[in-house]
Amino acid sequence: MKPKRVFIIADHGLAIVYFLQTDVQKVFQEQGVEIVFFTDDALVERIKERFGRPGLVVEGMCLDRVRAYENVCREVQWWLGFLRRVGGSNQINTTAMDSYVDQVTVEVQLRQLPFLPFARGLVWLLRRSKRARQALVVYQQRFTPEIYTDLFETYEPDLVIGSTPGWRQDRYLLREASERNVRTASIVLGWDNPSSYSLPGAPVDRITCWSDIQKEELILGSDWDPERVNIGGIPIYDGYFENRWLMPREEYFKLHGLDPDRKLLSYACSFISFSPNYQNIEALADLVSSDALVTPSQLLIRLHPNHFWDNWLFQDERERIYRLAQRYPHVHVVDPVPIGGELGYYSGEDMPEKTSMMAHADVFLTVYSTMVVEAAIHDRPIVSVCIDAPRGWGYVRRFYLRKYSLPLSKIGDWPTHDRFRKSAAGKVVYNKPQLGEAINDYLTHPEADAENRRAFIKSEVVFTDGSAGRKTGEYLLSLINGDAQRSS
Numbered sequence: 001m002k003p004k005r006v007f008i009i010a011d012h013g014l015a016i017v018y019f020l021q022t023d024v025q026k027v028f029q030e031q032g033v034e035i036v037f038f039t040d041d042a043l044v045e046r047i048k049e050r051f052g053r054p055g056l057v058v059e060g061m062c063l064d065r066v067r068a069y070e071n072v073c074r075e076v077q078w079w080l081g082f083l084r085r086v087g088g089s090n091q092i093n094t095t096a097m098d099s100y101v102d103q104v105t106v107e108v109q110l111r112q113l114p115f116l117p118f119a120r121g122l123v124w125l126l127r128r129s130k131r132a133r134q135a136l137v138v139y140q141q142r143f144t145p146e147i148y149t150d151l152f153e154t155y156e157p158d159l160v161i162g163s164t165p166g167w168r169q170d171r172y173l174l175r176e177a178s179e180r181n182v183r184t185a186s187i188v189l190g191w192d193n194p195s196s197y198s199l200p201g202a203p204v205d206r207i208t209c210w211s212d213i214q215k216e217e218l219i220l221g222s223d224w225d226p227e228r229v230n231i232g233g234i235p236i237y238d239g240y241f242e243n244r245w246l247m248p249r250e251e252y253f254k255l256h257g258l259d260p261d262r263k264l265l266s267y268a269c270s271f272i273s274f275s276p277n278y279q280n281i282e283a284l285a286d287l288v289s290s291d292a293l294v295t296p297s298q299l300l301i302r303l304h305p306n307h308f309w310d311n312w313l314f315q316d317e318r319e320r321i322y323r324l325a326q327r328y329p330h331v332h333v334v335d336p337v338p339i340g341g342e343l344g345y346y347s348g349e350d351m352p353e354k355t356s357m358m359a360h361a362d363v364f365l366t367v368y369s370t371m372v373v374e375a376a377i378h379d380r381p382i383v384s385v386c387i388d389a390p391r392g393w394g395y396v397r398r399f400y401l402r403k404y405s406l407p408l409s410k411i412g413d414w415p416t417h418d419r420f421r422k423s424a425a426g427k428v429v430y431n432k433p434q435l436g437e438a439i440n441d442y443l444t445h446p447e448a449d450a451e452n453r454r455a456f457i458k459s460e461v462v463f464t465d466g467s468a469g470r471k472t473g474e475y476l477l478s479l480i481n482g483d484a485q486r487s488s
């Protein structure tokens with residue numbers, strides 16, 4: 001008799017952490033369930049070397065064939081992706097989706113302009129009609145290439161699990177599973193995913209999310225049946241609660257050439273698809289270097305993965321940040337470790353760095369990044385820095401530049417941003433004087449807002465005892481066994 005077998009699709013670096021560095025995979029292993037793990041083709045041997053064990057098979061996602069198929073009816077598939085991303089119901093906060101509509105309106109290719117008014121009309125309809133949303137999900141199924149036929153026939157999986165419900169490259173494998181009547185499931189990997197990416201890109205039977213908040217977003221925004229939504233927490237964060245990746249402070253400071261006698265301000269770049277971060281970093285560098293803070297401090301900057309895209313605008317900001325750090329003796333930049341392939345930077349190899357940067361910070365700063373949740377887990381004072389760039393991404397002018405910019409002062413109503421503000425788990429600042437005041441307040445009173453941080457974590461993460469991985473693994477196992485009882 002063949003063993004129970006599951007396909008897991010990890011087309012994002014953090015999905016590797018979610019499935020292979022948490023108790024999710026331990027549950028499968030304990031029950032003798034074989035995992036066929038799909039990831040970037042360039043990483044197959046590396047994943048085998050690091051995580052290889054009996055019962056774990058690693059396969060490439062055939063990304064060359066995926067890319068080729070994306071060119072089949074390319075414009076139709078692109079617009080379907082746009083519509084499913086922004087077509088969620090207006091029963092939830094749609095401001096994140098609205099901003100993406102505005103971005104596409106500015107950055108759309110000239111050949112696509114004639115279709116844009118029609119697409120906006122469809123968005124208006126989708127926001128108001130469940131039947132239209134369901135029709136869109138069904139229509140996508142016609143784009144189901146037989147990319148994975150040989151793998152389905154070889155392994156005969158009992159369940160296929162996507163790292164999203166078909167929002168990324170996993171959509172083709174999930175669609176093929178649906179065509180073959182193989183049960184499907186998905187996880188919610190990102191904090192903002194249910195409010196930013198909207199409708200499924202493939203038929204998915206079940207989904208497991210972080211919290212009651214995300215469950216409501218999935219039900220009201222994307223029409224999920226409540227019985228098909230599980231609350232399992234976020235397994236990756238078990239490692240934070242258990243200090244699994246934390247480096248000793250002395251070792252971490254030595255790694256980055258930090259001064260152990262100075263307070264550490266850690267800044268994680270965020271939101272760069274919509275706005276530069278340089279103005280935030282420049283203000284911080286000046287505060288650190290001009291003795292404007294109540295105690296001698298230093299700044300450590302974590303670049304965003306987008307800074308390493310093949311995009312001259314993002315690359316230009318990256319180089320400006322490096323040059324800034326060279327000018328100031330107490331400003332440092334994390335040298336990122338690339339995971340390779342298409343998964344880019346900061347993808348699993350980076351967990352000790354990421355954990356230690358937050359845990360050893362005296363004040364943690366970003367632009368409403370998911371790392372505000374993670375920093376709250378580490379009980380660090382948090383400041384969201386929302387200083388507007390005077391010209392947005394227009395600080396460099398090229399005649400062909402069509403780059404949408406969104407002022408950071410205008411993004412507080414995005415769903416996750418709004419929840420952070422209302423939680424009072426940290427401070428939000430809009431200019432340099434406010435920034436200096438917020439940092440000084442936290443350097444003087446690091447215990448401030450600690451109770452709010454704890455309440456924020458409980459609301460957003462739910463399981464704070466390191467049990468999310470096991471709960472999620474048991475839920476997914478129940479789907480393999482045909483028993484879909486909720487683990488929460």
